[in-house]
Amino acid sequence: xxxxxxxxxxxxxxxxxxxxxxxxxxxxxxxxxxxxxxxxxxxxxxxxxxxxxxxxxxxxxxxxxxxxxxxxxxxxxxxxxxxxxxxxxxxxxxxxxxxxxxxxxxxxxxxxxxxxxxxxxxxxxxxxxxxxxxxxxxxxxxxxxxxxxxxxxxxxxxxxxxxxxxxxxxxxxxxxxxxxxxxxxxxxxxxxxxxxxxxxxxxxxxxxxxxxxxxxxxxxxxxxxxxxxxxxxxxxxxxxxxxxxxx
Amino acid sequence: xxxxxxxxxxxxxxxxxxxxxxxxxxxxxxxxxxxxxxxxxxxxxxxxxxxxxxxxxxxxxxxxxxxxxxxxxxxxxxxxxxxxxxxxxxxxxxxxxxxxxxxxxxxxxxxxxxxxxxxxxxxxxxxxxxxxxxxxxxxxxxxxxxxxxxxxxxxxxxxxxxxxxxxxxxxxxxxxxxxxxxxxxxxxxxxxxxxxxxxxxxxxxxxxxxxxxxxxxxxxxxxxxxxxxxxxxxxxxxxxxxxxxxxxxxxxxxxxx
Numbered sequence: 001x002x003x004x005x006x007x008x009x010x011x012x013x014x015x016x017x018x019x020x021x022x023x024x025x026x027x028x029x030x031x032x033x034x035x036x037x038x039x040x041x042x043x044x045x046x047x048x049x050x051x052x053x054x055x056x057x058x059x060x061x062x063x064x065x066x067x068x069x070x071x072x073x074x075x076x077x078x079x080x081x082x083x084x085x086x087x088x089x090x091x092x093x094x095x096x097x098x099x100x101x102x103x104x105x106x107x108x109x110x111x112x113x114x115x116x117x118x119x120x121x122x123x124x125x126x127x128x129x130x131x132x133x134x135x136x137x138x139x140x141x142x143x144x145x146x147x148x149x150x151x152x153x154x155x156x157x158x159x160x161x162x163x164x165x166x167x168x169x170x171x172x173x174x175x176x177x178x179x180x181x182x183x184x185x186x187x188x189x190x191x192x193x194x195x196x197x198x199x200x201x202x203x204x205x206x207x208x209x210x211x212x213x214x215x216x217x218x219x220x221x222x223x224x225x226x227x228x229x230x231x232x233x234x235x236x237x238x239x240x241x242x243x244x245x246x247x
Numbered sequence: 248x249x250x251x252x253x254x255x256x257x258x259x260x261x262x263x264x265x266x267x268x269x270x271x272x273x274x275x276x277x278x279x280x281x282x283x284x285x286x287x288x289x290x291x292x293x294x295x296x297x298x299x300x301x302x303x304x305x306x307x308x309x310x311x312x313x314x315x316x317x318x319x320x321x322x323x324x325x326x327x328x329x330x331x332x333x334x335x336x337x338x339x340x341x342x343x344x345x346x347x348x349x350x351x352x353x354x355x356x357x358x359x360x361x362x363x364x365x366x367x368x369x370x371x372x373x374x375x376x377x378x379x380x381x382x383x384x385x386x387x388x389x390x391x392x393x394x395x396x397x398x399x400x401x402x403x404x405x406x407x408x409x410x411x412x413x414x415x416x417x418x419x420x421x422x423x424x425x426x427x428x429x430x431x432x433x434x435x436x437x438x439x440x441x442x443x444x445x446x447x448x449x450x451x452x453x454x455x456x457x458x459x460x461x462x463x464x465x466x467x468x469x470x471x472x473x474x475x476x477x478x479x480x481x482x483x484x485x486x487x488x489x490x491x492x493x494x495x496x497x498x499x500x501x502x503x504x
Contacts, residue, residue, distance in 0.1 A: 028413055029415070096345065119263055120346050122256055
């Protein structure tokens with residue numbers, strides 16, 4: 001606790017292995033009968049010995065092909081899953097947008113869901129009270145906000161979810177592949193909001209395949225390939241290298 | 248202490264989760280939340296008919312005796328049954344958002360506690376109109392309810408986590424609870440057993456709990472001191488043991504559910 005921490009996320013020597021079960025023993029009988037033939041499952045190493053330090057205020061993109069482990073890395077950062085080896089430290093309040101609308105209840109109204117969703121992110125009632133109007137205004141769903149969300153179109157659903165997540169005022173924002181929210185107008189708005197957050201002291205980590213947006217938004221990109229950091233540096237140059245190899 | 252801090256930070260989530268537990272269970276039914284009070288009463292009605300008339304049980308104030316047994320027992324089993332599956336039921340959010348996972352079993356136990364405290368009104372009404380009356384001894388109610396809460400929460404911590412890895416837990420526990428029902432003096436009196444083996448009955452913490460409730464509501468006396476000490480001990484041990492198991496297993500929740 002002595003030196004002032006200038007990083008927001010620190011990943012040191014992180015290895016993540018998943019067990020691949022061919023036939024998962026979930027019941028007591030199966031566990032007892034098959035307890036010796038444990039070698040039935042194999043382990044797949046998704047990330048191996050990753051070392052990263054993301055500084056406060058940085059906007060970082062994680063890029064790579066499908067299955068390269070970038071989403072896993074993001075999940076590790078949110079503490080939804082835990083590393084097999086190594087450790088991850090984060091400093092500050094953290095919000096993740098892995099899947100929009102996680103924890104929404106279809107029968108509840110938009111407004112109730114704002115409260116419910118924001119409380120999952122760790123906000124108190126008075127904090128949400130203060131923000132609820134901003135959230136509704138940002139989502140542009142004023143006329144539908146008191147309808148149950150099951151009546152929403154998928155675009156409206158996404159807009160509401162994104163508005164909650166982006167307005168909870170976290171110091172670290174982790175985003176997985178959701179820059180394409182809603183129509184062009186709303187996408188532009190989200191992009192602008194992200195730029196605004198970027199220019200404040202927020203730390204943002206984005207996993208995305210829309211390289212053009214990343215190039216505009218991020219100042220650093222980390223290319224992950226087969227569970228290793230292949231390249232780490234200034235966004236444009238990393239993306240250029242990545243595109244070269246993809247050809 | 249991390250637990251207390253987490254709960255404080257996420258108090259809004261805890262609150263809305265408790266509300267959801269209380270309202271959600273009987274959602275869509277005509278009587279709604281009322282079912283959580285009608286259910287134990289109906290159960291009492293069955294036993295009150297079966298035991299005195301068919302089995303010829305002769306306990307004074309048997310109806311009130313039964314109610315004071317059944318209502319705390321319902322608190323115990325509802326929390327265990329719902330708590331056991333709570334992690335699995337919430338697989339959707341567990342996989343997608345981080346929040347202190349302990350909130351899930353705690354909300355179930357809290358909603359059970361709230362339900363129970365409201366149900367105590369039924370006990371009081373029966374005592375008042377059943378000719379037993381109420382004395383100052385009921386000031387011990389919060390203490391006993393709290394002990395029962397901690398005890399049950401500890402069990403639920405352990406079971407909800409284990410149930411993710413071994414699905415049989417659910418079925419096994421349902422059976423065990425059923426057995427425990429008859430190993431607790433709910434329908435009968437402990438004095439039915441010869442003195443020599445009666446202590447076995449009292450090893451069961453639920454016997455101590457229900458005994459204490461009966462003392463304060465029905466017999467108008469202080470809860471048995473040794474019983475309370477034993478209960479505190481068991482409750483604290485089970486709570487920390489359960490929490491330890493939960494902590495140990497929660498890291499795998501998102502991958503296993």
